[in-house]
Amino acid sequence: MKDKFTAREIAEYGLILALAMILSYVESLFPAFVAIPGVKLGLANIVVLFALYRLGPVRAGIVSGLRVLLVTFMFGNAFALIYSLSGAVLSLLVMLLLKKTGRFSPMGVGVGGGVAHNIGQILCAMVLLGTERLAYYLPVLLVSGAIAGTVIGLTAGMMIKRIEIGKM
Amino acid sequence: MVKRKNDILLIAVIVLAAAGLWLGLRLAQNGGAYVYVTIDGSEYGKYPLDTDAEVRIGSGGKYNLLIIKDGCAQITEASCPNKLCIKQGKIKYEGQSIVCLPNKVVVEIVGGEKSQFDAVVK
Numbered sequence: 426m427k428d429k430f431t432a433r434e435i436a437e438y439g440l441i442l443a444l445a446m447i448l449s450y451v452e453s454l455f456p457a458f459v460a461i462p463g464v465k466l467g468l469a470n471i472v473v474l475f476a477l478y479r480l481g482p483v484r485a486g487i488v489s490g491l492r493v494l495l496v497t498f499m500f501g502n503a504f505a506l507i508y509s510l511s512g513a514v515l516s517l518l519v520m521l522l523l524k525k526t527g528r529f530s531p532m533g534v535g536v537g538g539g540v541a542h543n544i545g546q547i548l549c550a551m552v553l554l555g556t557e558r559l560a561y562y563l564p565v566l567l568v569s570g571a572i573a574g575t576v577i578g579l580t581a582g583m584m585i586k587r588i589e590i591g592k593m
Numbered sequence: 594m595v596k597r598k599n600d601i602l603l604i605a606v607i608v609l610a611a612a613g614l615w616l617g618l619r620l621a622q623n624g625g626a627y628v629y630v631t632i633d634g635s636e637y638g639k640y641p642l643d644t645d646a647e648v649r650i651g652s653g654g655k656y657n658l659l660i661i662k663d664g665c666a667q668i669t670e671a672s673c674p675n676k677l678c679i680k681q682g683k684i685k686y687e688g689q690s691i692v693c694l695p696n697k698v699v700v701e702i703v704g705g706e707k708s709q710f711d712a713v714v715k
Contacts, residue, residue, distance in 0.1 A: 523603075533600030540607055561618050567611035571604050578600075 437590050438488065441480075445472035445492040453500065464569040467539055467577055469496075473513075474520065474535055474581035479590060482521050489513050507553065508546050515545030531585060535578020540570035626687065626705025628666045630659065633697040642666065642685070642705060650698055657698050666700060668693070 430438075448468040469492055476485035493513050497506040519541035523534045543566040551559050626642040630650055640646055640661055648659040657678055658670035665683040668691055678693035678700075686708035690701040 528596065528599045529603065530596040530600055533596070533603045536600065536604055536607065564611040564615035564618070567607055567614070571607045571611075575604065 437480075438484075441472055441476055441488055441590070442491055442495075445469045445488060446496055448472060449492065449496045450500070464566070464573075466573050467542060470516065470535065470538055470542070470574075470577045471581045471584065473517065474531060474538065474577065475584050475588070477517070477520055477524060477534075478531065478581075478585045479588075482517075486517055489517055504553075508549055511549035512542040512545040516542035530578075531582035532575060532578035535576075535581055536571050536574035539572075539574025539577060540567055543567065543570040627703055628659070628661060629701045629703045631699045631701075637698075639703075642702065650700075651696055655696050657693055657696055657700075659700060666691070666702065668700065672696065 446469075448471065452466060452468045473485055473489045473492075476488045480488070490510075490513070493506070493509045497509055501509070516538040520534050520538040523529050523537040529537070544563070547559055547563055547566060551557060628640045628642055630637040630640070630648070632651065637650060638648065640648060640659075642661060642664055644661070645663070646659075646661045648661070650657045650659055651672075654672055656670075656672050657668050660667050660669050665685045667683045668678045668681070671678050671693060673693055673695035675695070678691050678696075678698070681691045684691055684700070684702055685706070687702055687705050689708065690699060692699050
Protein backbone atom coordinates (compact mmCIF):
# COMPACT_ATOMS: atom_id res chain seq x y z
CA MET A 426 0.00 0.00 0.00
CA LYS A 427 1.29 3.43 -0.91
CA ASP A 428 1.58 6.30 1.54
CA LYS A 429 -0.60 8.72 -0.36
CA PHE A 430 -3.90 8.33 -2.09
CA THR A 431 -4.28 9.55 -5.62
CA ALA A 432 -7.36 11.59 -6.53
CA ARG A 433 -8.62 8.59 -8.46
CA GLU A 434 -8.33 6.32 -5.44
CA ILE A 435 -10.14 8.79 -3.21
CA ALA A 436 -12.97 8.97 -5.75
CA GLU A 437 -13.12 5.20 -5.89
CA TYR A 438 -13.25 4.90 -2.09
CA GLY A 439 -16.10 7.40 -2.01
CA LEU A 440 -17.98 5.55 -4.70
CA ILE A 441 -17.58 2.14 -3.09
CA LEU A 442 -18.36 3.38 0.42
CA ALA A 443 -21.48 5.15 -0.81
CA LEU A 444 -22.59 1.98 -2.58
CA ALA A 445 -22.07 -0.13 0.56
CA MET A 446 -24.05 2.37 2.64
CA ILE A 447 -26.95 2.63 0.24
CA LEU A 448 -27.15 -1.17 0.03
CA SER A 449 -27.32 -1.37 3.85
CA TYR A 450 -30.15 1.14 3.73
CA VAL A 451 -31.99 -0.62 0.89
CA GLU A 452 -31.79 -3.88 2.79
CA SER A 453 -33.34 -2.32 5.90
CA LEU A 454 -36.36 -1.38 3.78
CA PHE A 455 -37.25 -5.02 3.11
CA PRO A 456 -39.18 -6.34 6.10
CA ALA A 457 -38.99 -9.92 4.76
CA PHE A 458 -35.31 -10.06 5.61
CA VAL A 459 -35.79 -8.95 9.20
CA ALA A 460 -38.80 -11.19 10.00
CA ILE A 461 -36.51 -13.65 11.78
CA PRO A 462 -33.89 -11.76 13.78
CA GLY A 463 -30.38 -12.28 12.45
CA VAL A 464 -31.51 -13.69 9.11
CA LYS A 465 -30.61 -11.25 6.39
CA LEU A 466 -29.05 -11.02 2.99
CA GLY A 467 -26.13 -8.74 3.82
CA LEU A 468 -26.22 -6.82 0.56
CA ALA A 469 -23.40 -4.54 1.70
CA ASN A 470 -21.15 -7.58 1.75
CA ILE A 471 -21.22 -7.58 -2.06
CA VAL A 472 -19.24 -4.37 -1.95
CA VAL A 473 -16.82 -5.60 0.73
CA LEU A 474 -16.21 -8.78 -1.24
CA PHE A 475 -15.65 -6.76 -4.39
CA ALA A 476 -13.22 -4.49 -2.55
CA LEU A 477 -11.38 -7.51 -1.16
CA TYR A 478 -10.67 -8.77 -4.66
CA ARG A 479 -9.99 -5.44 -6.31
CA LEU A 480 -8.47 -3.20 -3.63
CA GLY A 481 -6.87 -5.74 -1.29
CA PRO A 482 -7.53 -6.68 2.35
CA VAL A 483 -6.45 -3.41 4.00
CA ARG A 484 -8.67 -1.25 1.85
CA ALA A 485 -11.57 -3.69 2.03
CA GLY A 486 -11.20 -3.48 5.82
CA ILE A 487 -11.28 0.32 5.70
CA VAL A 488 -14.40 0.29 3.53
CA SER A 489 -16.13 -2.29 5.74
CA GLY A 490 -15.24 -0.50 8.99
CA LEU A 491 -16.31 2.92 7.73
CA ARG A 492 -19.54 1.52 6.35
CA VAL A 493 -20.45 -0.09 9.71
CA LEU A 494 -19.60 3.11 11.59
CA LEU A 495 -21.47 5.47 9.29
CA VAL A 496 -24.55 3.28 8.86
CA THR A 497 -25.00 2.71 12.61
CA PHE A 498 -24.45 6.41 13.30
CA MET A 499 -27.26 7.17 10.90
CA PHE A 500 -29.75 4.35 11.58
CA GLY A 501 -28.65 2.38 14.63
CA ASN A 502 -27.53 2.67 18.23
CA ALA A 503 -24.49 1.72 20.32
CA PHE A 504 -25.59 -1.90 20.64
CA ALA A 505 -26.11 -2.24 16.91
CA LEU A 506 -22.57 -0.94 16.45
CA ILE A 507 -21.06 -3.69 18.61
CA TYR A 508 -23.08 -6.41 16.86
CA SER A 509 -22.30 -5.09 13.39
CA LEU A 510 -18.61 -4.67 14.10
CA SER A 511 -18.14 -8.17 15.54
CA GLY A 512 -19.94 -9.64 12.53
CA ALA A 513 -18.06 -7.52 10.02
CA VAL A 514 -14.61 -8.17 11.49
CA LEU A 515 -15.02 -11.96 11.70
CA SER A 516 -16.59 -12.03 8.24
CA LEU A 517 -13.73 -10.11 6.66
CA LEU A 518 -11.10 -12.27 8.37
CA VAL A 519 -12.71 -15.50 7.16
CA MET A 520 -13.17 -14.17 3.63
CA LEU A 521 -9.54 -13.10 3.57
CA LEU A 522 -8.41 -16.55 4.70
CA LEU A 523 -10.60 -18.36 2.17
CA LYS A 524 -9.38 -16.11 -0.62
CA LYS A 525 -5.74 -16.63 0.42
CA THR A 526 -6.09 -20.41 0.07
CA GLY A 527 -6.81 -19.83 -3.63
CA ARG A 528 -9.18 -22.78 -3.69
CA PHE A 529 -12.48 -20.95 -3.72
CA SER A 530 -14.27 -18.72 -6.20
CA PRO A 531 -15.93 -15.51 -4.94
CA MET A 532 -19.03 -17.61 -4.26
CA GLY A 533 -17.24 -19.83 -1.73
CA VAL A 534 -15.58 -16.80 -0.16
CA GLY A 535 -19.00 -15.13 0.12
CA VAL A 536 -20.47 -18.22 1.80
CA GLY A 537 -17.66 -18.23 4.36
CA GLY A 538 -18.18 -14.52 4.97
CA GLY A 539 -21.95 -14.83 5.44
CA VAL A 540 -21.63 -17.72 7.88
CA ALA A 541 -18.79 -16.03 9.78
CA HIS A 542 -20.83 -12.84 10.04
CA ASN A 543 -23.70 -14.70 11.71
CA ILE A 544 -21.37 -16.61 14.03
CA GLY A 545 -19.69 -13.36 15.06
CA GLN A 546 -23.01 -11.73 15.85
CA ILE A 547 -24.35 -14.63 17.86
CA LEU A 548 -21.11 -14.96 19.85
CA CYS A 549 -21.33 -11.25 20.57
CA ALA A 550 -24.96 -11.60 21.65
CA MET A 551 -24.07 -14.53 23.90
CA VAL A 552 -21.41 -12.44 25.65
CA LEU A 553 -23.56 -9.30 25.90
CA LEU A 554 -26.71 -11.06 27.11
CA GLY A 555 -24.80 -13.61 29.19
CA THR A 556 -26.83 -16.61 28.01
CA GLU A 557 -25.57 -19.68 26.22
CA ARG A 558 -29.12 -20.67 25.26
CA LEU A 559 -28.68 -18.60 22.08
CA ALA A 560 -26.55 -21.45 20.75
CA TYR A 561 -29.81 -23.21 19.91
CA TYR A 562 -30.28 -20.56 17.28
CA LEU A 563 -26.92 -21.22 15.66
CA PRO A 564 -27.95 -24.00 13.21
CA VAL A 565 -30.62 -21.74 11.68
CA LEU A 566 -28.14 -18.92 11.28
CA LEU A 567 -25.48 -21.21 9.78
CA VAL A 568 -27.85 -22.30 7.01
CA SER A 569 -29.26 -18.83 6.41
CA GLY A 570 -25.72 -17.43 6.30
CA ALA A 571 -24.72 -20.04 3.73
CA ILE A 572 -27.72 -19.25 1.51
CA ALA A 573 -27.23 -15.48 1.77
CA GLY A 574 -23.49 -15.91 1.20
CA THR A 575 -24.10 -17.91 -1.99
CA VAL A 576 -26.27 -15.14 -3.44
CA ILE A 577 -23.84 -12.43 -2.36
CA GLY A 578 -20.81 -14.35 -3.60
CA LEU A 579 -22.34 -14.99 -7.03
CA THR A 580 -23.30 -11.35 -7.39
CA ALA A 581 -19.90 -10.12 -6.28
CA GLY A 582 -18.24 -12.56 -8.68
CA MET A 583 -20.13 -11.00 -11.59
CA MET A 584 -19.16 -7.51 -10.44
CA ILE A 585 -15.50 -8.47 -10.13
CA LYS A 586 -15.56 -9.68 -13.74
CA ARG A 587 -17.28 -6.62 -15.18
CA ILE A 588 -16.45 -3.49 -13.20
CA GLU A 589 -13.25 -1.62 -13.92
CA ILE A 590 -12.60 0.02 -10.54
CA GLY A 591 -9.23 -0.89 -9.07
CA LYS A 592 -8.08 -2.65 -12.22
CA MET A 593 -4.53 -1.67 -13.03
CA MET B 594 -14.20 -25.76 -12.63
CA VAL B 595 -12.31 -26.96 -9.56
CA LYS B 596 -13.08 -23.84 -7.57
CA ARG B 597 -16.81 -24.22 -8.04
CA LYS B 598 -16.54 -27.78 -6.75
CA ASN B 599 -14.75 -26.52 -3.63
CA ASP B 600 -17.46 -23.88 -3.14
CA ILE B 601 -20.18 -26.51 -3.16
CA LEU B 602 -18.14 -28.70 -0.83
CA LEU B 603 -17.85 -25.77 1.57
CA ILE B 604 -21.61 -25.20 1.51
CA ALA B 605 -22.23 -28.92 2.08
CA VAL B 606 -19.87 -28.94 5.06
CA ILE B 607 -21.60 -25.92 6.60
CA VAL B 608 -25.09 -27.38 6.12
CA LEU B 609 -23.94 -30.71 7.57
CA ALA B 610 -22.36 -28.94 10.54
CA ALA B 611 -25.63 -27.07 11.11
CA ALA B 612 -27.63 -30.30 10.97
CA GLY B 613 -25.20 -32.02 13.35
CA LEU B 614 -25.28 -29.11 15.76
CA TRP B 615 -29.08 -29.02 15.66
CA LEU B 616 -29.33 -32.74 16.40
CA GLY B 617 -26.72 -32.54 19.14
CA LEU B 618 -28.44 -29.63 20.85
CA ARG B 619 -31.81 -31.39 20.65
CA LEU B 620 -30.43 -34.56 22.21
CA ALA B 621 -28.67 -32.60 24.94
CA GLN B 622 -31.93 -30.81 25.67
CA ASN B 623 -34.00 -33.99 25.93
CA GLY B 624 -31.43 -35.89 27.98
CA GLY B 625 -31.27 -33.07 30.47
CA ALA B 626 -34.62 -33.66 32.22
CA TYR B 627 -34.40 -33.68 35.98
CA VAL B 628 -36.61 -33.63 39.05
CA TYR B 629 -36.32 -30.43 41.03
CA VAL B 630 -37.35 -30.59 44.67
CA THR B 631 -37.92 -27.60 46.94
CA ILE B 632 -39.05 -27.32 50.55
CA ASP B 633 -40.68 -24.02 51.52
CA GLY B 634 -39.26 -22.42 48.37
CA SER B 635 -35.62 -23.32 48.94
CA GLU B 636 -33.85 -25.96 46.89
CA TYR B 637 -33.67 -29.41 48.41
CA GLY B 638 -32.19 -31.37 45.54
CA LYS B 639 -32.01 -32.17 41.83
CA TYR B 640 -32.28 -35.72 40.56
CA PRO B 641 -31.95 -36.91 36.95
CA LEU B 642 -35.23 -38.31 35.61
CA ASP B 643 -33.56 -41.11 33.65
CA THR B 644 -31.90 -42.83 36.64
CA ASP B 645 -34.05 -44.73 39.09
CA ALA B 646 -33.81 -43.42 42.63
CA GLU B 647 -35.53 -43.30 45.99
CA VAL B 648 -35.32 -40.03 47.87
CA ARG B 649 -36.59 -39.29 51.35
CA ILE B 650 -37.52 -35.61 51.26
CA GLY B 651 -37.52 -33.85 54.60
CA SER B 652 -36.24 -34.95 57.97
CA GLY B 653 -37.57 -36.59 61.10
CA GLY B 654 -41.31 -37.06 61.29
CA LYS B 655 -42.13 -34.77 58.35
CA TYR B 656 -41.23 -36.52 55.12
CA ASN B 657 -42.28 -37.47 51.59
CA LEU B 658 -40.84 -40.49 49.82
CA LEU B 659 -40.03 -39.70 46.19
CA ILE B 660 -39.58 -42.59 43.76
CA ILE B 661 -38.02 -42.02 40.35
CA LYS B 662 -38.57 -45.04 38.11
CA ASP B 663 -38.82 -45.61 34.34
CA GLY B 664 -38.65 -41.88 33.60
CA CYS B 665 -41.51 -41.01 35.97
CA ALA B 666 -41.48 -39.35 39.38
CA GLN B 667 -44.01 -40.19 42.07
CA ILE B 668 -44.53 -39.79 45.79
CA THR B 669 -45.43 -43.13 47.37
CA GLU B 670 -45.30 -42.36 51.07
CA ALA B 671 -45.86 -39.21 53.06
CA SER B 672 -46.24 -38.09 56.63
CA CYS B 673 -48.92 -35.52 55.82
CA PRO B 674 -52.51 -36.18 56.95
CA ASN B 675 -54.39 -35.96 53.63
CA LYS B 676 -51.92 -37.79 51.32
CA LEU B 677 -52.85 -35.54 48.39
CA CYS B 678 -49.28 -35.68 47.10
CA ILE B 679 -49.57 -39.45 46.69
CA LYS B 680 -52.91 -39.12 44.90
CA GLN B 681 -51.36 -36.73 42.37
CA GLY B 682 -49.71 -39.77 40.85
CA LYS B 683 -46.83 -39.99 38.39
CA ILE B 684 -45.32 -37.04 36.54
CA LYS B 685 -42.91 -37.15 33.60
CA TYR B 686 -43.36 -34.12 31.31
CA GLU B 687 -41.66 -30.75 31.52
CA GLY B 688 -43.46 -28.35 33.88
CA GLN B 689 -45.53 -31.01 35.67
CA SER B 690 -45.39 -30.89 39.46
CA ILE B 691 -46.47 -32.59 42.66
CA VAL B 692 -47.25 -30.36 45.61
CA CYS B 693 -47.54 -31.28 49.27
CA LEU B 694 -48.91 -28.29 51.15
CA PRO B 695 -48.56 -29.54 54.74
CA ASN B 696 -44.86 -30.29 54.24
CA LYS B 697 -44.36 -27.33 51.83
CA VAL B 698 -42.73 -29.70 49.33
CA VAL B 699 -42.83 -29.03 45.59
CA VAL B 700 -41.55 -31.66 43.16
CA GLU B 701 -41.20 -30.37 39.61
CA ILE B 702 -39.92 -31.70 36.27
CA VAL B 703 -37.45 -29.31 34.62
CA GLY B 704 -36.46 -29.75 30.98
CA GLY B 705 -37.13 -32.76 28.81
CA GLU B 706 -40.15 -33.82 26.82
CA LYS B 707 -43.22 -31.59 26.73
CA SER B 708 -46.72 -32.93 27.27
CA GLN B 709 -49.07 -32.94 24.30
CA PHE B 710 -51.67 -31.22 26.49
CA ASP B 711 -51.55 -27.63 27.67
CA ALA B 712 -52.99 -28.58 31.05
CA VAL B 713 -54.70 -31.52 32.72
CA VAL B 714 -57.45 -31.18 35.32
CA LYS B 715 -57.48 -33.90 37.94
